[in-house]
Amino acid sequence: MWGKGLITGMKVTWGHWFGKKETVYYPEEKLPMTERFRGGHLAFDEEKCIGCKLCAIGCPNAALDLTVSVDENKKRHMESYVHQIGRCMYCDLCIEACPTKAITWDKNYEFASYFKEDMTYDALVEARNRRGNDE
Amino acid sequence: MHSGILYSLGQSLREILTSLIGVPILVDLLMTIICATILLLIMATSALVFTLGERKICAFIQVRIGPNRVGPGGLLQSVADMLKLMDKEDIVPRGIDKWLWVLSPILLLVPSALIYAFFPFDDGVILADVNVGLFLLIAITSQTVLPFLMGGYASNSKYSLIGGMRTVAQMLGYEVPMVFALMGIVMITGSLKMSAIVEAQSDVWFIVLQPLAFLIYIITALVESNRPPFNIVEGESEIIAGPFTEYTGMRWALFFLAEFSNLMCIGILTTTLFLGGWHGPDFLPGFCWFWIKTFLCVLFYQWVGWTFPRARVDSMLSFGWKVLLPIALINVLLTGVGIYVYNVM
Numbered sequence: 001m002w003g004k005g006l007i008t009g010m011k012v013t014w015g016h017w018f019g020k021k022e023t024v025y026y027p028e029e030k031l032p033m034t035e036r037f038r039g040g041h042l043a044f045d046e047e048k049c050i051g052c053k054l055c056a057i058g059c060p061n062a063a064l065d066l067t068v069s070v071d072e073n074k075k076r077h078m079e080s081y082v083h084q085i086g087r088c089m090y091c092d093l094c095i096e097a098c099p100t101k102a103i104t105w106d107k108n109y110e111f112a113s114y115f116k117e118d119m120t121y122d123a124l125v126e127a128r129n130r131r132g133n134d135e
Numbered sequence: 136m137h138s139g140i141l142y143s144l145g146q147s148l149r150e151i152l153t154s155l156i157g158v159p160i161l162v163d164l165l166m167t168i169i170c171a172t173i174l175l176l177i178m179a180t181s182a183l184v185f186t187l188g189e190r191k192i193c194a195f196i197q198v199r200i201g202p203n204r205v206g207p208g209g210l211l212q213s214v215a216d217m218l219k220l221m222d223k224e225d226i227v228p229r230g231i232d233k234w235l236w237v238l239s240p241i242l243l244l245v246p247s248a249l250i251y252a253f254f255p256f257d258d259g260v261i262l263a264d265v266n267v268g269l270f271l272l273i274a275i276t277s278q279t280v281l282p283f284l285m286g287g288y289a290s291n292s293k294y295s296l297i298g299g300m301r302t303v304a305q306m307l308g309y310e311v312p313m314v315f316a317l318m319g320i321v322m323i324t325g326s327l328k329m330s331a332i333v334e335a336q337s338d339v340w341f342i343v344l345q346p347l348a349f350l351i352y353i354i355t356a357l358v359e360s361n362r363p364p365f366n367i368v369e370g371e372s373e374i375i376a377g378p379f380t381e382y383t384g385m386r387w388a389l390f391f392l393a394e395f396s397n398l399m400c401i402g403i404l405t406t407t408l409f410l411g412g413w414h415g416p417d418f419l420p421g422f423c424w425f426w427i428k429t430f431l432c433v434l435f436y437q438w439v440g441w442t443f444p445r446a447r448v449d450s451m452l453s454f455g456w457k458v459l460l461p462i463a464l465i466n467v468l469l470t471g472v473g474i475y476v477y478n479v480m
């Protein structure tokens with residue numbers, strides 16, 4: 001019958017009209033990020049890190065500025081772990097390179113900023129602050 | 136002679152004014168001004184209500200929530216929109232035809248406000264019940280073609296001009312089947328008077344007697360008022376905004392106001408011509424039935440508009456001339472035969 005498609009279309013929209021809405025009320029509600037989501041700051045785990053610098057070597061854009069010190073037992077310590085977000089392309093290669101899984105993404109996508117300085121941060125300082133807040 | 140709350144309200148207002156002023160001409164003038172003001176207010180309010188309604192319905196159909204931040208449940212969104220539009224800079228582009236460009240939105244608003252005078256809102260409640268009501272109404276609505284073309288031509292922009300030309304093609308093309316579809320009603324009623332048309336539907340609504348004309352009218356009304364799916368005049372994805380492309384702020388708001396006023400017009404016309412006007416069961420007064428039917432019609436038109444994709448220009452024009460016009464003519468013929476048979480029997 002001619003015009004049957006029109007009625008079907010009207011039925012579909014009628015169903016949507018009173019059906020469940022997909023909108024998430026953003027600032028109040030947030031979508032959970034997926035397992036493999038890449039983004040945000042690097043969450044650094046000081047205990048796991050062995051200071052091998054493989055992450056910085058693996059980084060194609062040289063976005064990681066690491067300072068490593070060696071103590072009297074020839075054990076390597078991370079002094080600073082500066083991540084320059086402006087250079088980072090979120091390729092995940094640093095995280096894949098890490099042999100002890102000491103870095104992960106914190107999956108916080110709300111770090112838009114007015115200043116260029118905010119694009120650089122020290123993951124080590126952040127990790128210590130976070131641990132300080134937890135304790 | 137007439138009954139109904141609105142009519143008796145109007146009569147008592149007239150009596151009060153007569154006792155206050157005494158001069159009949161002045162009272163008539165004052166009554167006309169009051170009525171015109173009320174009609175303009177209805178028009179402006181309809182634009183406010185329908186902007187929000189349009190956005191909400193569009194959102195619901197697209198599985199969204201729509202505006203919900205301004206006021207309770209987003210109710211004040213259209214007020215915020217209006218304030219924003221008034222606040223905007225009045226940009227006058229270079230190289231335009233100044234007079235035509237300035238006049239276009241104003242001239243568009245005039246016919247869409249004028250036709251409210253011919254709508255019977257309740258028993259006896261009609262500002263101008265002229266004996267060629269329907270004819271005059273169609274004549275005035277067809278004036279809306281010109282301001283679109285004016286604006287499109289005067290803007291000195293390709294998109295505007297294309298939009299203006301499209302308006303002419305579309306509106307003139309669909310004017311003819313619409314008039315022929317309404318001819319059936321006029322033949323049955325035997326009058327062009329709006330109140331007589333509503334009166335003739337006291338027993339049977341014209342949607343029952345003229346189903347074919349009703350279908351044609353729905354389609355042509357959508358086209359005439361530039362509603363989606365026939366909004367090729369605007370056609371955002373094709374020609375930006377057609378004739379409105381170069382307009383900003385309040386000038387653009389006038390186009391907007393006219394569009395929503397036209398939306399309510401086609402709702403009111405569908406109600407008046409096919410759905411029995413203010414007729415309805417007795418437990419509600421006539422004007423309530425009128426507004427309920429009108430709002431349901433507007434909802435229906437918005438529902439249709441947000442369901443179907445925009446029609447292509449060429450297929451739309453050929454549909455109008457090659458399909459709708461013959462059907463409308465056949466409808467006139469069938470109505471004539473039907474009336475003849477009815478009279479013989």
